[in-house]
Amino acid sequence: MSNKIIAMIRKELIDAARDKRSVMAGLYYAVGTPLLMCAMFFLLIGQLTSPEDLNIKIDNAKGAPDLVKFLSSRGxxxxxxxxxxxxxxxxxxxxxxxxxxGLSAEVILIADASNEKLQNSIRRLERSLQEYSGEMGSLRLIARGIDPRIMQPIKVNVKDEATPDSKAGMILGLATMTMIYAVFISGMNLAIDTSAGERERNSLALLLSHPVSTWEIVIAKITAVTIFAMVGLILTLLISKVAYSFVPWQELGFAVSVNTSFIVMMLLVGLPVALMAACLQLFVSFMAKSFKEAQSYITIVLILPMMLAMAASYNIAPEAIQWLPISGQMQALIEFIKGRELPLTQIAVSSAFTLAIAIGLAIGMQKSLKSEKIVFGL
Amino acid sequence: MIQVSNLSKRIGDVQALNDLSFSAQNGQITGLLGPNGAGKTTCLRTVFGLLKPDQGFAEIDGIDIAKSPVAAKQQLGLFPDPFGLYERLTPREYISYFAELNGLSRKEAKLATNNVIDKLHLADIADRHCKGFSQGQRMKTALAQAIVHQPTNIILDEPTRGLDVMSTRVLRDILRDLKNQGHCVLFSSHVMQEVAALCDQVIVMAAGQVVAVGSPDALCQQTGKDSLEDAFIQLIGTDEGIAA
Structure with a gap:
């Protein structure tokens, strides 16, 4: 790498490190999201371990003290x-x-079945009533000397093959997504500042009038933004490692362990993604006429990787998505956390796609810096 | 030496440059004088290869800027309008950054930066962030950036705008110094006093064309006027767009 490129990277990093907005963008994300994820896990644990009491109106409770006692034992x-x-x-x-x-005793359940919020509660009440009914039925049969099994011609025995970790697919997906997304958020402000911002402050034309090629400028800017993105990712991983160790995973039945091999894996997989994120954000900001315009474009553009990541963790997309950038790497990483073998082909193909997009955008940027329209914002 | 030959450039509906030719010699201060919108900035941007001419070419020390931009720009220093300072850097960092971009090693760049800071008496502000600098401090920083790598040719776009008398004098002295050292100094301006006080050669521009070339005295004689201002108006044929 030439001295000029190194000088440019050094300058970009010094400049960005002194820009509160650029630093804070990455920092807030790196600190905030692992904590938010932890809060979510704690909420989830609360819900799983102690279902809330369900308070309903029971009329004529005195008429069926045994049923009322049964229901109250179910909360x-x-x-x-x-x-x-x-x-x-x-x-x-x-x-x-x-x-x-020994006849059918009538209870009447009155509720608005179209009310979505009540669905779970109604089902829970119905299930408890069925259970009680079944229990009473069995008792009646036994009292008449009949084996209650006669009423159960089929006994369904479900064997769940899911390991505790694989049950947690969606949550693991979300956790991985927040980490991958760090590379998009951390470098974003620097990307805008060094492109649209540079032009707005009139230093882009000055830079271009010095004896540096447009390729050198593009490479330096991409490198600087990528470094920022990777620092954001490292911070997110480190804070996740600390924060996640406080979550009582045994109560959830699965664990997100941010161990060294996962961190190394994440950084390796994250690097091409960070490169693409840098190219994408720089390219879009160079196209925009001002800092503000670049901000709004990038916000829209960032929905795309978010959607790909979502598609990967919720399994709602066609098969092809496993080869695409971000979604491919996400799926592979989720497999890795679940303790399965790492799908190397998938990582290789999706990373290759990611790099190809990055190179394409870099070429576009290099061309755009030769255009009078882009340089002077005409 | 800067040589511009038959430059034409159309921007939108405006013919900004129209078959423009002139040359600026080493060891001379050449002023590009013209009313607002005459095409001065467009001309300088074309010399720097930032704009591509529709016709014609610009050469710096005999190197065509369009054909080998990096080699040609190596011979140039630019004092731009607007300055384009990096507000979060100090002048020392700013100047040495551009020195490195001109091919100096980190060590050489530091040395050259120290020299230029001494020369322009920048020492008291050299390690403060550029944010909040006065117009004069900005001017000095931008000028230091233009001359730190000691290019043969120095181009200044409207260098005296917004400067007080003291800063203007500092600037004049530096430009005369550069001239005496044999540099080619080309600057654009619409301020008569400036041009009259400094220039060995004046190129009067209007509507993208060269209207007249000569020393300030020669231009006065040519038009039979006493002051450059009157000569200028006579030459461009209108008093439109002359700012103090």
Whole structure:
């Protein structure tokens, strides 16, 4: 690498390190997202381990004390407070009589089935009622000397082959996505500042009037933005490593362990992505007429990698997505965290695509710096 | 030496340069004088290869800027309008950065930067960030950037704009120094006093063309006027666009 390129990279980095906005953009993300993810994990643990009490209205509770006791052992209780759900369970007046006679005792469940928010609660109540009904039925059969199994011609025995880690696919996907996304966020402000910002401050024309080739300028700017992006990624990984160690993973049944091999893997896979992110952001900002315009374009452009990453973690896209940039690497990384073998072909192909896009954008940028329209923002 | 031959350039609907030819010699200060919109900045940008002429070519020390831009720019120093300072760098960093871009090693660049800081009496502000500099401080920093690598040719675009009397005098002295050292100094201006006080050769431009060439005295004689200002108006045939 020539002295001129090194001098330019050094200057870009000094300039950026003194720019609060550029540094903060990366820093906020690197510190913020692992903490947010942790908060989410804690919420999830809370939900999994202790389902909340479900308070509903129970009319004529005295008519069926045994049922009410059963429901309350499942966390379903009669409530008057504000958090009482709009679900009403009416126990008919002849409930006790019918129950004693061995007939069907009637309970009426009143709820708005179209209310999405109530769906889970209604299902939970129905399940508990079914369970109670089944239990009573079995007792009645036993009382008549009949094996209750006669009522279960088929016994379904589900064997879940999912390992605890693979159950967590979606959450792992989200965690990986926030890490990969760090390379897009951390370098973004520098990319805009060094392209659209440089032109706005009139230093682009001055730079171009010095004896440096447009290729040297493009390479220096891409390198500087990539370095910033990678520093952001390293910070995110380190903070994740610390923050994730506080999550009680045993309660979730899976773990995101940010160990050394994962960090190395992430950095190797992240480098081509960071290069592409740098090229993409610089290219878009050079096309924009001002700093502000570049900001709004980049925000729109950043939706694309986000969508690819989402598609990879939710398995909602066609097969081809496994070879594309970002989604390919994401899927491979998720496999890696799940403890499966790393799909090398997938990483190789998607990284090659990523690099090809980066080179294409760099060529475009180099050409654009020779255009009067771009340089003077005409 | 800067040689411009038959330059034509159209920007949008405007014929900014129209078959423009002139040369600026070493050891001389050449002034490019013209009203606003005469094509001075376009001309200088073309000399730097930032704009591509539709016709004609510009040579710096005999090197065609369009054919070998890096070699040609090596012989040039630019004092641009606007300055294009990096506000978060100090003048020392700024000057040495551009020295390195002109092919000096880091060590040489540091040395050259120290020299130019001494020469322009920049020492008191050399290690402050450029943000918040006065117009005079900005001018000195930009000028240091243009001459740090000691190019044979120095081009200045409207160098005296916004400067007070003291700064203008500093600038004049430096330009005369450069001339005495044998550099080719080319600057554009629309300020008569400036041009009259400094220039060995004046190139009067209007509507993208050369209207007259000569020393300030020769131009006055040619038009039979006492002052360069009157001569200038006589030459371009209108009093439009003359700013103080």
């Amino acid at each position: 379903i209780k009669h409530g008057e407070a504000e958090d009482t759900k709009e679900i009403k369970l009416i126990i008919s007046d002849d409930y006790a009589a019918n129950m004693a006679k």
